[in-house]
Every structure is written in structure tokens, then in C-alpha cells.
Amino acid sequence: xxxxxxxxxxxxxxxxxxxxxxxxxxxxxxxxxxxxxxxxxxxxxxxxxxxxxxxxxxxxxxxxxxxxxxxxxxxxxxxxxxxxxxxxxxxxxxxxxxxxxxxxxxxxxxxxxxxxxxxxxxxxxxxxxxxxxxxxxxxxxxxxxxxxxxxxxxxxxxxxxxxxxxxxxxxxxxxxxxxxxxxxxxxxxxxxxxxxxxxxxxxxxxxxxxxxxxxxxxxxxxxxxxxxxxxxxxxxxxxxxxxxxxxxxxxxxxxxxxxxxxxxxxxxxxxxxxxxxxxxxxxxxxxxxxxxxxxxxxxxxxxxxxxxxxxxxxxxxxxxxxxxxxxxxxxxxxxxxxxxxxxxxxxxxxxxxxxxxxxxxxxxxxxxxxxxxxxxxxxxxxxxxxxxxxxxxxxxxxxxxxxxxxxxxxxxxxxxxxxxxxxxxxxxxxxx
Numbered sequence: 001x002x003x004x005x006x007x008x009x010x011x012x013x014x015x016x017x018x019x020x021x022x023x024x025x026x027x028x029x030x031x032x033x034x035x036x037x038x039x040x041x042x043x044x045x046x047x048x049x050x051x052x053x054x055x056x057x058x059x060x061x062x063x064x065x066x067x068x069x070x071x072x073x074x075x076x077x078x079x080x081x082x083x084x085x086x087x088x089x090x091x092x093x094x095x096x097x098x099x100x101x102x103x104x105x106x107x108x109x110x111x112x113x114x115x116x117x118x119x120x121x122x123x124x125x126x127x128x129x130x131x132x133x134x135x136x137x138x139x140x141x142x143x144x145x146x147x148x149x150x151x152x153x154x155x156x157x158x159x160x161x162x163x164x165x166x167x168x169x170x171x172x173x174x175x176x177x178x179x180x181x182x183x184x185x186x187x188x189x190x191x192x193x194x195x196x197x198x199x200x201x202x203x204x205x206x207x208x209x210x211x212x213x214x215x216x217x218x219x220x221x222x223x224x225x226x227x228x229x230x231x232x233x234x235x236x237x238x239x240x241x242x243x244x245x246x247x248x249x250x251x252x253x254x255x256x257x258x259x260x261x262x263x264x265x266x267x268x269x270x271x272x273x274x275x276x277x278x279x280x281x282x283x284x285x286x287x288x289x290x291x292x293x294x295x296x297x298x299x300x301x302x303x304x305x306x307x308x309x310x311x312x313x314x315x316x317x318x319x320x321x322x323x324x325x326x327x328x329x330x331x332x333x334x335x336x337x338x339x340x341x342x343x344x345x346x347x348x349x350x351x352x353x354x355x356x357x358x359x360x361x362x363x364x365x366x367x368x369x370x371x372x373x374x375x376x377x378x379x380x381x382x383x384x385x386x387x388x389x390x391x392x393x394x395x396x397x398x399x400x401x402x403x404x405x406x407x408x409x410x411x412x413x414x415x416x417x418x419x420x421x422x423x424x425x426x427x428x429x430x431x432x
Contacts, residue, residue, distance in 0.1 A: 003218045007226020008233065011201075015234045025238050026245070053093035053121070058083045063136055064098045067128045087112060096125065103136055176378040177351055183300055183374030184346040188339060191307045191370060194235040195315040195335075198228060199328060202319030202412070211412055220409040224320075225401070228312040232305060239304075299377050299386070306393040307370030310400050311335065317404035320411035321419050321427075331424075338367035350375035364389045366396025403428065 015021050054072045057064065058080050066073035073096075076083040080097050087095040095112040111117065111125060138145055205211045214223055318331045342362060349358040354376040362372035363381070369389045373381070381389075410427040417423065 004222045004226045004229070007214075007218065007223055008230040011227055011230025012233050015231070016237070021234070021238070025241050030245070054091070055094045055096055055125075056083060056087055056090075056092050057096040057098065059098045061098050061100045063103075063132060064129075065132055067131075070124050084112065098129075103133065103140065106133060179296065179378040180351050180354070180375040181346070183296070183377065184343070184350070184371045187300070187304060187307065187371045187374050188343045188346075190235065190239065190304060191311050192336070192339060194231060194308055195311045198231050198312045199315040199319035200325065201227065201231070202316055203322065203325060203328070206320065206412060206415075207323060215412065220320075220412050221405045223412070224313070224316050224405060224408045228309060228316060228401075232308050232312065235308065236301070236305075296377055300374060302390065303370040303373055303393065306366075306390070306397055310366060310393065310397045311339070313397070313401040313404035317407040317411070317424075320408040321414070321424060322411075323415060327419065331419075339371070342368035342371035346371055346375045354379040360385060364392055366393045369393050406430070 052068075052070065052072045054074060056074050056076045057066070058076050058078070060080075066075075071093075074092070076086065076095075078086075080099075083095055083097070093113065094117065097108075097110040097112065099108040101107055101109070106129075109129065111122065135145065138148060202211075205214075211223070218226075314335050318328050318335070321331070322328045345358070345362050345368065349356060350362060350372050353359055359372065359376060362368045363376050364385065369392065373386075373389055377386075406428045407424055410430060411419075411424075
């Protein structure tokens with residue numbers, strides 16, 4: 001155990017003392033606020049200098065009534081062919097053609113532009129025309145628009161979780177969806193990135209012959225465990241530093257523009273205005289206050305460590321078997337398949353139906369549980385399922401570490417051998 005601890009210390013110190021680690025740890029949290037600052041600045045300047053696009057229109061139907069809230073409309077008196085020629089010579093953004101059409105089957109409406117318009121701009125024009133046709137239909141049937149509008153009623157169902165003890169807790173599926181999606185994506189990125197670092201580090205030491213000196217003092221399995229746990233510690237340290245720096249610097253950047261973090265804005269509005277005009281924001285804040293972020297972060301750290309150690313052992317086995325990253329590519333695909341399944345399953349099953357059969361099994365199987373469980377945890381996971389998932393993940397880590405160790409002990413000292421799956425199986429079955 002002392003030798004494994006020494007390997008852990010060596011890995012942590014070697015990584016932390018590198019300039020690349022310091023630069024990545026400090027620079028990356030600064031990049032996000034810098035991007036945020038640039039985007040906020042550009043958005044503010046664009047809003048100040050924004051001008052409406054000019055659209056010419058030819059109305060043969062007599063129905064069109066321009067809405068100038070989003071565009072500047074200029075009517076062209078003449079045929080559509082003459083309008084096209086004029087449009088090609090002027091600086092108007094577009095040419096809208098409204099031919100004579102059947103009110104209940106409108107066809108032939110066209111927008112001519114010199115460049116491809118955005119979906120938002122096309123949608124605005126379509127919405128404007130649809131609203132106008134709706135008004136004409138109501139006029140034809142002698143329907144009062146005010147009466148029709150009064151028939152519309154917005155319904156908002158409040159979701160309240162009722163526990164066995166009778167306690168009530170408000171929740172919002174959209175908020176929980178966002179929490180699950182963010183947790184699952186972060187889990188996928190961190191496991192893949194830091195797992196690949198293990199493989200890269202082992203390949204570098206193997207090709208530089210450093211590992212032969214180390215193995216003379218410690219067993220290959222101790223070396224593998226030390227490297228995996230050491231890099232896990234570095235990853236957690238870097239992750240915590242990123243959270244602190246990104247939160248702090250983002251707050252400072254928003255402060256420079258006279259803005260605040262969204263939760264701060266909402267809290268101030270509620271304290272300054274007792275008749276708060278945005279009940280939806282109040283509900284959102286109430287829901288956010290009842291989400292157990294401490295519990296979710298704790299679960300995230302457990303599954304990050306478990307998933308990282310599980311996949312780290314497999315990446316270590318691959319790194320020990322090959323002599324270059326290029327050779328490792330053929331063995332990377334089987335390892336990444338479960339990660340890809342859980343990543344796509346996050347959007348296909350877990351977030352859509354977090355309590356469904358597929359989602360439950362994805363969150364219990366060790367190879368997919370880290371990502372799937374983060375997608376489910378915000379929606380509430382029964383204690384027995386969480387416990388079973390944790391136990392399965394620990395068992396999976398032990399199994400993959402044992403299997404990877406059998407390959408690692410042989411592959412770490414092999415050089416110049418043509419590696420394929422048959423050779424890996426032979427090393428795995430080798431006694432001793």
C-alpha cells in the first residue's frame with residue numbers, strides 16, 4: 001500500500017507542477033468569462049445599432065397589412081416582374097410577393113432575397129401573414145376577435161411531490177431536465193478526457209523506458225493503481241478549481257457590465273418588490289431552492305470517481321499494450337461504445353423517461369451508470385436503486401481493474417510486438 005501511495009504522490013506532483021497543468025487550470029476558467037464578456041458586449045452594441053430590414057412587397061390580393069414592429073415595409077406599385085428588376089438594383093433586404101389567393105387555401109406567397117434569410121426572419125413573416133389571414137377568416141364568419149381571444153386560457157400545472165410522510169415539495173420538470181443534462185454531459189466529458197490522459201501517460205513512460213526502472217521497485221499492478229488514483233486526484237483538484245474560478249470571474253465580468261448572476265437578480269427583485277410582476281420567476285426560484293444540490297454534487301463526485309476508475313483501468317490496459325497513440329485507436333472503440341450508448345441514451349431514454357425500465361437499467365449497469373444516474377438523480381431515484389447502482393459500480397471497478405491488471409503486467413514490458421485482440425487474450429490468460 002505504501003508503494004501505491006508513493007506512485008500516487010509521484011503522479012500528482014508530476015502533473016500539478018507542469019506548466020501545462022497550471023496554464024490549463026487557470027486559463028480555461030478565464031476563457032469562459034472572456035467569451036461571456038465579448039458576447040455581452042457585442043449584444044449590447046448590436047442592440048444599440050440595430051436597424052430593421054427593409055422589405056419591399058407586391059400585394060395583388062389586397063389583404064396584406066404590414067406590421068412594422070420587426071421590418072420596414074415599402075409597397076411597390078407594379079407587377080412582380082418589375083419589382084424583381086427594381087429589387088436587384090436597390091439595397092432592400094427582401095421582396096415579398098402576395099398574389100391573389102383563396103382565403104382557406106393560401107398558395108403562391110413568396111419571399112425573394114439576395115442571401116438566405118434566417119429561420120427566425122422567415123418565421124416572423126409567416127406569423128404575420130398567418131395572423132392576417134386569421135383575422136380575415138374571423139371577419140368572414142362575423143366572429144369578434146375579442147370574444148375569440150377571451151376563449152383562450154393558459155394552464156400551468158404545478159408539480160408537487162408528495163412523500164410517504166405527507167411532506168410536499170414543488171418541482172419543475174424543465175429545471176430537472178437541465179440539471180440532468182448538464183450532469184450527464186459533464187460526466188461523459190470528464191471520464192473520457194481524464195481516462196485518455198491515463199493512456200497517454202502510460203504510453204509516454206513506456207516508450208521512454210522510465211517504466212522499466214519503476215517496475216523494478218514496484219509491482220505492475222501497484223503502478224497501474226497508483227497512476228489511476230493519482231490522475232483521479234488531479235482531475236478532482238482541477239475540477240474544484242475550475243468551479244471556484246469560473247463562478248468568481250463570471251460574477252466579476254457581469255459586474256463590469258452592470259449585470260448580476262441570474263439568481264442574484266431574481267433574489268433582489270423579490271426583496272425590492274413585494275408585488276413581484278413575474279410569478280413564473282418566483283416559482284422557478286422556489287423550485288431551485290428545493291433542489292438538493294449538495295446531494296446531487298455528492299452523487300456526482302461518487303459516480304465520477306467510480307466511472308473514472310472503471311474506465312481508467314481499461315485505458316491503462318490499452319496504454320500498456322501499445323507503443324504509440326496511433327496503435328491505441330483500434331482498442332479505443334470497444335471502450336467508448338458503452339460511453340456512447342449511455343450518452344445517447346441520456347437524451348433518448350433517461351431524460352425523456354427517467355423512471356422507465358431502460359433508464360433504470362442504464363443507471364445500474366456499471367459501464368453506463370455514471371452518465372445515466374446523473375440524468376436521473378434530479379428527478380428522484382429510489383434509495384435501493386441508488387445503492388444497487390453504487391455497489392454495481394464498485395464491483396465493476398474491481399472487475400475491470402483485475403482484468404486490466406492481467407494485461408498491464410505483461411504489456412507494460414513488451415515493445416515492438418504486433419498487438420491484436422488475440423494477443424491481449426493470451427496475456428490475460430497467462431498465469432503468474
